[in-house]
Amino acid sequence: SQQGEEDPQALSIQEGENATMNCSYKTSINNLQWYRQNSGRGLVHLILIRSNEREKHSGRLRVTLDTSKKSSSLLITASRAADTASYFCATDRGRGGSYIPTFGRGTSLIVHP
Amino acid sequence: NAGVTQTPKFRVLKTGQSMTLLCAQDMNHEYMYWYRQDPGMGLRLIHYSVGEGTTAKGEVPDGYNVSRLKKQNFLLGLESAAPSQTSVYFCASSPHRPGTGELFFGEGSRLTVL
Numbered sequence: 001s002q003q004g005e006e007d008p009q010a011l012s013i014q015e016g017e018n019a020t021m022n023c024s025y026k027t028s029i030n031n032l033q034w035y036r037q038n039s040g041r042g043l044v045h046l047i048l049i050r051s052n053e054r055e056k057h058s059g060r061l062r063v064t065l066d067t068s069k070k071s072s073s074l075l076i077t078a079s080r081a082a083d084t085a086s087y088f089c090a091t092d093r094g095r096g097g098s099y100i101p102t103f104g105r106g107t108s109l110i111v112h113p
Numbered sequence: 114n115a116g117v118t119q120t121p122k123f124r125v126l127k128t129g130q131s132m133t134l135l136c137a138q139d140m141n142h143e144y145m146y147w148y149r150q151d152p153g154m155g156l157r158l159i160h161y162s163v164g165e166g167t168t169a170k171g172e173v174p175d176g177y178n179v180s181r182l183k184k185q186n187f188l189l190g191l192e193s194a195a196p197s198q199t200s201v202y203f204c205a206s207s208p209h210r211p212g213t214g215e216l217f218f219g220e221g222s223r224l225t226v227l
Contacts, residue, residue: 033215042117042203042218043156088155092212099212100146100171105155 004032004089004104012110019076021107023089024069032065032072033090033101043088046074081113115139119204119219126194126226134189134222136204144207145187146216147171147179149200156203162187163211194226 007022023032031050035043049056049065049072056063062075076083086106092099117138126132136145143164148156148171158171160179168179176198178190187206191198201223205216 030212035216040221042220043205043216044218045215048215090216099210100158100161101212101216102158102172103148103156105153 004091004102006087006089006104006107008107009105010108010110012112013079014112015079015081017079017111019079019083019109019111021074021087021109023072023074023104025072025089025091025093026070027093028067028070029091029093031092034061034063034072034074035088035090035103037086037088037106039085046087076109079109079111081111083109084111085109117204117206117217117219119202119222121222122220123223124225126191126224128195128226130194131190131192132194132224133191134202134204134224136187136189136206136219138185138187138204138206138217140206140208140217141184142206142208142217143184144209144211145181146205146207147177147187147189148203148205149173150203150221151200159189159202161211191224194224196226198224199226200224 004025033048034046037043060077065072088106090101090103146161147159162181165184180188204219207216
């Protein structure tokens with residue numbers, strides 16, 4: 001079973017616009033990570049946010065975490081065509097409470113030039 | 114550095130055949146993972162290893178076996194391939210204890226079982 005679930009499943013925007021993706025999870029976590037996957041490639045780590053953090057930035061990326069709502073969001077500002085990819089959240093809680101990174105189904109982002 | 118290397122990148126099998134996927138990492142990471150990725154399903158953990166000589170089952174271990182005889186290598190075996198094992202397989206490694214830090218992924222191995 002998936003611990004994190006991304007929303008929306010697909011997102012299509014124009015270059016220069018902001019893209020927001022959300023991740024909801026079911027059980028308490030210690031941290032949450034976001035990854036990017038370009039078509040036909042492996043996943044690349046973007047950012048990790050801990051449960052005692054509310055917001056974190058990395059370049060054009062902004063991640064928020066609301067542990068009371070069990071949700072996180074990834075904001076990409078001033079998007080570029082090169083941001084076209086699938087984005088996954090991963091929590092540190094899997095089935096049965098294990099600490100193995102558990103991934104959601106991802107959000108497919110298309111940025112039109 | 115090569116990072117995480119998976120071989121082969123592509124393979125076509127017939128039902129009942131066996132094969133082994135090799136994952137090699139040159140970063141001296143302690144922890145290694147095998148995931149499978151299917152359309153609409155995200156990544157699901159097959160098996161993982163917390164150190165040389167140790168392996169453990171993940172979410173979907175049936176039909177697969179693994180071995181970690183050397184720290185740098187994590188092998189995923191299919192003893193009798195089934196069409197349901199058609200998927201893209203990803204290996205990942207990490208220097209961090211499970212769930213505490215980033216994973217480094219290989220480029221994937223695309224397996225088709227006819």
